[in-house]
Amino acid sequence: MGSPIIDKCTAAIVRNAYCVKEGTTHYALRTSSGILIIALLFLLLIQPLLASGPGTGGSKIRIDNEPAGPFVLLVATSPLPITVGQMSVWVRVMDTNGENALRDAVVKIEATPAGGGDLVTGAATHQNAGNEIDYVAHLDVERTGDWNVKVMIEDDLGQAEVAFTETVAGGLSAGLIVGLAVPFVFLLIVVGVYLWRRSASAGTT
Incomplete structure (x- = not known):
């Protein structure tokens, strides 16, 4: 039969580890959600620039x-x-x-x-x-x-x-739009990989 003090300490360590893991996961989810929202806003902002064909943009x-x-x-x-x-x-x-x-x-x-x-x-x-x-x-x-x-x-x-x-009037060319979008997409990928690795590391501790 184990010591009550040791059992309490073990339980506390487990709870703390769980809290750290849960907090890290929640942080990653919140950050990922924020990045997703920013990406959607970016797409909405450039949508009028990407729109093509007759009649787009009002008359x-x-x-x-x-x-x-x-x-x-x-x-x-x-x-x-x-x-x-x-x-x-x-x-x-x-x-x-x-x-x-x-x-x-x-x-x-x-x-x-x-x-x-x-x-x-x-x-x-x-x-x-x-x-x-x-x-x-x-x-x-x-x-x-x-x-x-x-x-x-x-x-x-x-x-x-x-x-x-x-x-x-002059408009933004497709090349310029792509040039603006590529660094943004690259940043999303880098941040996403970082958060995934951080979440995975927290899960193994």
Whole structure:
């Protein structure tokens, strides 16, 4: 039969070891959770920069149900703000009274840098819009600054043309985004390995 004092000391040592292990595990879990939250926040922050394709980032109305020849036009551009890359021009063509959408019109878009440069053209189609009412064209804009945008419509009712100025801002390139992300991911890996080793060492003591 063992000594009560020795038994108490042994029990105390076991409890202390358990507390140290439990505390280390909880610390590792808390730290890992914090790193995960930071990583998620980082991904959320760069999501608008990584977003691609038409319509991402909102849109801005340029022609708001205004009469143009025999039509009433609603024109918008996206994304918001427009950066070097792709600009989408969204058009809805209504009859003279602005009551019925015209689905068989021919809609063309032209964009030219205000300071001079190559003309960029595109056909606005229902296919790009994803429905049978609206027309959307996707134009490649590779320069910053103001662009003169022209919308031309032709239908059985006649022809019309509207124009406006759009500003294209500079954006972060994919290479720069990757350059910012790589050190962050590397840091996460290093910290994760450190915490795993620390937790494993505590478990063996």
